[in-house]
Amino acid sequence: MTHVPVEKTGEARLRASLSKWSLALRRAPESKRPDDPRYISYDRIRLQDGRVIGRKKVILMSGGCSVPTCTMCPFTNENNYGLQARPEALVDQVARVLARTPDEPDYEVLALYNDGSFFAPREIPRDVQVVIARRVAAAGVRMLVVESLPQFVTLKSLRPFVAALGDVELEVGIGLQSSDDLVRETLVNTRVSRAAFERAVVAMRQLGVRPKIYLMIKPPLLTEAEAITDVVESVDYVRALGIEGVTLCPTRVSRDTVAWQLWNAGHYQPPNLWTVVEAVRRAHEAAAVRVACINLRGTDFESVFPDSCPECADRIVDGLVRYSETGDLSDLPRSCACRPALEPVALDRPAIVDRSLELLAPLAPSQP
Structure with a gap:
């Protein structure tokens, strides 16, 4: 019998093209980067219960994400992706991070990121995860925040980690990005399904772990108006699962990503800052909202950031920073002559x- 291949749907062709393109842009460094955290910062954050406390945010130098398919994510190109990682080097970095100095700002929350999934055993072996948890528990930290794709957030992975943390609260960040399957699985191109996300939420709830959900504002290939709809629908979905807070992440455009290639070709712009304000206003009534403001300040590496006009850009970013601490809509600017309808x-x-297929046809690697 002759096998007749089934023609891929337009969405399947688009997803395959974006996946191939994204992976083709990943680059291992020419030489191994030192085993030192690639980013450390201090700020104050508002918790879901309204408390404002100090946070230390750390991004460890790691072997990067084991599933680096996202169209906008620059982090794989900033670590030791493609090179063999030493698990003990992660423990050493954590130990140094936890060694407080007299001039260090006070913090109760430690956000410890590894440019990937903390609970993926290919990225951080299970025994190393537990060792890190014990180190954190001994350091007097009140809350630990890590990130992971939801397929790695299971009762099996969480139980020993939570036990090793003892009294330290655990918050696990999950980049859902969008509740819409097309936006999430194709345009963002993340390997996150609704089923895996909902299973992870159930597992966290059973162990008293707090979920921290990230949603994107204007992923590649969406318009400004579509982006607002996507945020509102995604917040409604998250709230229906009983999750009270979300972190909105305005998309930035960084080198060696699909988003960067689209931007260079004139087919994509990061969200207008007024789109960010509008998305926050519309999401505010449904959930406790924070905005990932590092995506607006441009403080870690080269990117094209959300912007507006010179008269209001700094005012909007300052307002979003304040709002993320206070949750008060009055901290957001009201208008500017540049504000689009x-x-x-x-x-x-x-x-x-x-x-999207029409835009990608002359740009992306061809698919069979």
Whole structure:
């Protein structure tokens, strides 16, 4: 019998093209980077219960994400992706991070990121995860925040880690990015399914672990109006699962990503800062909202950031920073002559797919 291949749907072709393109842009460093945290900062954050406390944010130098398919993510190109990682080097970095100095700002929350999934055993072996938890527990930290794709957040992975943390609260960040399957699995191109996300939420709830959900504002190939709709629908989905807070992440454009290639070709712009404000205002009533403001300040590495006009850009970013601490909408600016008229529009998925395939045709690696 002759096998007749089944023609891929437009969405499947788009997903395959974006996956291939994204992976083709990943680059291992020419030489191994030192085993030192690549980023450390201090700030104050508002918890879901309204408390504002100090946070130390650390990004460890690691072997990077084991599933680096996202169209906008620059982090794989900033670590030792493609090179053999030493698990003990992660423990050494954590030990140094936890050694407090007299001039260090006070903090109760330690956000410890590894440019990937903390609970993926290919990235951090299970025994090393537990060793890190014990180190954190002994350091007097009140809360630990890590990140992971949801497929690695299971009762099996969480139980020994939570036990080793003892009285330290655990918050696990998950980049859901969008509740819409097309936006999440194709345009963002993340390997996150709704089923895996909902299973992870259940597992965290059973062990008293707090979920921290990231949603993107204007992933590649969406318009400003579509982006607002996507945020509102995604917040509603998250709230329906009983999760009270979300972190909104305005998309930035960084080198060696699909988003960067699209931007260079004139087919993508990061969200206008007024789109960010509008998304926050519309999400505010449904959930406790924070904005990932590092994506607006441009303080870690070269990127094209969300912007508006010179008259209001700094004012908007300052307002979003304050709002993320206070949760008070009055901290957000009201208007500017540059503010565009923004009305959300429905996500017309077939139209988005067709439009995206047309844009990618001359740019992305071809698919069989």
